[in-house]
Amino acid sequence: MKAQLEPFFSLSVLGLIVPFIVAYALSRERWRKRSRGLPLPPGPKGLPFIGNVADLHKPEVWKAHRELCNTYGDVVYLTALGLPIVILGSPRVIFELLEKRSSLTSDRIQSPMVPLVGQGGNFSLMPYGNWWRQHRRAFWQHFLPASIERHVSVQRKYAQVFMRMLLEDPTRLCDHIRYTFAATVVKITYGVDVARTNDRYIQLIEKVLSVVVAFTPGRYFIEAFPILRYVPEWVPGAGFQREFREWRAAAEEVTASLYREATERGDEDAVNSVVAELARRPEQGRDDATSPLNLDVVRNVGFTAFEGASRQARPRLSIADTTVSTLQSFFLAMSLYPEAQRKAQAELDAVIGPDRLPDYNDRASLPYVNAVVKEALRWQPVLAFSLPHMTVEDMEYSGYFIPKDTLLMPNSWACLHDPEAYPEPERFIPDRFMRDGKLDPSVRDPTRFAFGYGRRICPGRHFADATLFTNIAMILHAFDITPPLDENGKAIVIEPRMTDAMLCFPLDCRCTVTPRSSKARELILAEDP
Numbered sequence: 209m210k211a212q213l214e215p216f217f218s219l220s221v222l223g224l225i226v227p228f229i230v231a232y233a234l235s236r237e238r239w240r241k242r243s244r245g246l247p248l249p250p251g252p253k254g255l256p257f258i259g260n261v262a263d264l265h266k267p268e269v270w271k272a273h274r275e276l277c278n279t280y281g282d283v284v285y286l287t288a289l290g291l292p293i294v295i296l297g298s299p300r301v302i303f304e305l306l307e308k309r310s311s312l313t314s315d316r317i318q319s320p321m322v323p324l325v326g327q328g329g330n331f332s333l334m335p336y337g338n339w340w341r342q343h344r345r346a347f348w349q350h351f352l353p354a355s356i357e358r359h360v361s362v363q364r365k366y367a368q369v370f371m372r373m374l375l376e377d378p379t380r381l382c383d384h385i386r387y388t389f390a391a392t393v394v395k396i397t398y399g400v401d402v403a404r405t406n407d408r409y410i411q412l413i414e415k416v417l418s419v420v421v422a423f424t425p426g427r428y429f430i431e432a433f434p435i436l437r438y439v440p441e442w443v444p445g446a447g448f449q450r451e452f453r454e455w456r457a458a459a460e461e462v463t464a465s466l467y468r469e470a471t472e473r474g475d476e477d478a479v480n481s482v483v484a485e486l487a488r489r490p491e492q493g494r495d496d497a498t499s500p501l502n503l504d505v506v507r508n509v510g511f512t513a514f515e516g517a518s519r520q521a522r523p524r525l526s527i528a529d530t531t532v533s534t535l536q537s538f539f540l541a542m543s544l545y546p547e548a549q550r551k552a553q554a555e556l557d558a559v560i561g562p563d564r565l566p567d568y569n570d571r572a573s574l575p576y577v578n579a580v581v582k583e584a585l586r587w588q589p590v591l592a593f594s595l596p597h598m599t600v601e602d603m604e605y606s607g608y609f610i611p612k613d614t615l616l617m618p619n620s621w622a623c624l625h626d627p628e629a630y631p632e633p634e635r636f637i638p639d640r641f642m643r644d645g646k647l648d649p650s651v652r653d654p655t656r657f658a659f660g661y662g663r664r665i666c667p668g669r670h671f672a673d674a675t676l677f678t679n680i681a682m683i684l685h686a687f688d689i690t691p692p693l694d695e696n697g698k699a700i701v702i703e704p705r706m707t708d709a710m711l712c713f714p715l716d717c718r719c720t721v722t723p724r725s726s727k728a729r730e731l732i733l734a735e736d737p
């Protein structure tokens with residue numbers, strides 16, 4: 209009997225194995241054709257299924273990735289749960305892939321959560337294509353270098369508010385920084401003044417902000433199984449649908465009510481706001497300025513700026529938290545490097561004098577303060593890997609095959625901490641940008657890395673740079689920044705370290721902030737912001 213069954217079992221086993229072998233051979237052949245026989249870039253071997261997840265979850269992962277590049281070269285291949293990832297480790301490969309070939313490398317990874325929780329209008333998360341382009345063009349019209357002049361008075365006003373807040377309560381430095389940037393962006397975008405406390409917009413902001421928990425890895429299965437989005441809310445266990453609905457409603461309410469404020473209020477600030485101007489302007493190539501498409505773009509552009517601004521009220525992942533984090537690093541740097549602070553103050557004393565505060569128009573005559581701004585952007589980079597890009601097609605680079613839908617992670621931190629370009633990169637040294645009392649154009653400009661690359665480069669960079677300059681110049685002119693003191697009045701030494709996240713903040717930026725003189729105090733209080 210056993211002997212009779214043996215051929216049957218052998219045939220069944222063969223019947224199972226052969227299709228696998230054929231499928232494997234076919235997929236190898238398809239891959240060979242697709243990659244034209246080119247190898248993937250080199251990289252460490254990953255584990256089955258999870259791949260190199262461990263390589264992506266290390267403390268100060270930017271340093272770990274620099275080590276990988278030292279071992280494997282400037283282009284390193286990893287995978288995480290099936291997602292192909294390429295680390296770009298030098299300025300040369302970053303510019304070649306993200307700038308010269310940006311038509312192929314300007315996509316973003318798409319999470320199924322984004323539209324479900326009401327973030328579909330945030331264009332920094334949109335896929336590369338026409339819809340994203342329309343948003344970016346509309347945003348850019350208001351943030352290009354020639355438009356910055358228009359925002360200078362609002363930036364100055366809120367820098368003054370910030371200084372008053374520091375005079376009143378210097379211990380709440382981080383809260384004041386967040387408030388001042390959020391208020392600046394909301395004012396410019398919608399013409400709305402955000403009060404310091406009990407503001408109805410702060411409450412709306414809080415509501416939208418609560419969406420961040422949706423992006424906590426592992427919180428919702430939908431991230432891994434997008435099909436779950438079709439489960440109706442009444443099904444037991446589908447309570448997440450209710451939460452998603454509430455977030456969508458909050459985002460809609462915020463966008464709609466701020467949009468109404470900007471377009472219906474009619475006072476000068478509202479009429480001149482970014483959103484009101486965009487709403488009046490017909491889209492390029494279209495006559496109908498009120499078509500639904502146009503209206504969506506206007507509202508989304510406002511929402512993207514608003515999202516950035518409101519996130520600053522509470523630090524989480526958002527594009528414009530970047531300005532907050534950079535200014536926090538600046539305060540820390542000043543308390544740790546008094547020599548740099550003294551030089552910047554000496555320049556301000558000589559150029560501006562004791563009778564007024566500096567402003568944006570003084571920029572050209574304050575090279576050392578400009579060097580401080582550059583060093584603040586370089587020293588503790590906020591987005592160590594920029595916002596990663598994604599490839600839209602299979603491509604070849606330097607003899608390697610890079611598949612479509614590969615995440616490209618430029619190691620901006622490594623470029624900003626390259627000891628050849630910046631000797632002693634861990635130290636805050638504005639003098640590295642100076643030669644003969646002027647900015648030295650031969651030194652690698654940190655803004656080439658801090659603000660990202662190619663078609664996705666930060667469109668708020670000129671605005672951010674101007675905000676940083678205005679705040680840094682005014683603060684240094686009016687305040688001394690020294691280390692924090694313990695209960696015995698002894699200076700606490702703070703080790704500068706950043707949080708381990710995609711968007712980094714100084715772990716500790718406590719410092720002591722005091723007016724430089726009674727004259728400085730008078731200057732701060734003299735003008736009513």
Ligand code: HEM
Nearest residue numbers: 332527528530531591594595659660661664665666668672
């Ligand atoms: C120091 C401050 C800032 C830094 C360091 C910074 C940096 C960046 C970086 C690295 C990116 C990703 C670029 C890429 O994908 O290659 C980005 C994107 C973006 N930033 Fe900024 N940013 C800052 C301030 C701002 C501000 C104040 C705004 C708005 C007013 C803004 C608006 C945006 C937008 C809308 C995007 C998405 C662009 C797109 O996907 O097309 N940023 N930023």
